[in-house]
Amino acid sequence: xxxxxxxxxxxxxxxxxxxxxxxxxxxxxxxxxxxxxxxxxxxxxxxxxxxxxxxxxxxxxxxxxxxxxxxxxxxxxxxxxxxxxxxxxxxxxxxxxxxxxxxxxxxxxxxxxxxxxxxxxxxxxxxxxxxxxxxxxxxxxxxxxxxxxxxxxxxxxxx
Numbered sequence: 001x002x003x004x005x006x007x008x009x010x011x012x013x014x015x016x017x018x019x020x021x022x023x024x025x026x027x028x029x030x031x032x033x034x035x036x037x038x039x040x041x042x043x044x045x046x047x048x049x050x051x052x053x054x055x056x057x058x059x060x061x062x063x064x065x066x067x068x069x070x071x072x073x074x075x076x077x078x079x080x081x082x083x084x085x086x087x088x089x090x091x092x093x094x095x096x097x098x099x100x101x102x103x104x105x106x107x108x109x110x111x112x113x114x115x116x117x118x119x120x121x122x123x124x125x126x127x128x129x130x131x132x133x134x135x136x137x138x139x140x141x142x143x144x145x146x147x148x149x150x151x152x153x154x155x156x157x158x159x
């Protein structure tokens with residue numbers, strides 16, 4: 001297990017370095033365009049581009065992870081790397097999601113970080129089972145799968 005955490009830490013360090021480089025490139029490009037207005041830079045639609053781009057970097061987070069501590073560690077690293085918003089995996093356990101939100105609140109409020117909760121509409125019990133087996137970071141509770149099964153094919157979207 002320590003080996004996996006070390007390699008994950010190295011990946012996060014690389015992500016931090018990349019995001020810092022992106023910010024630097026954006027700033028340099030903006031300065032270059034201000035110094036050389038004669039370039040007449042345009043986008044693909046032909047609109048004049050003036051000034052620097054304003055990246056709004058985001059990242060992902062898995063709020064239902066168990067245990068939550070590694071997720072919070074990665075969350076903090078991504079905030080330090082410049083993430084200004086987070087998109088979660090689909091959320092089906094509101095209790096775990098609220099626990100994550102309360103523990104992440106310190107970073108979210110301090111830096112104005114926004115968190116978008118992921119939504120995935122399940123149209124059948126088979127789809128829910130597929131998600132549980134094949135999509136990392138998402139767990140559809142058995143109670144919800146049972147409700148989808150009992151609703152039948154025609155009424156599963158009504159549950």
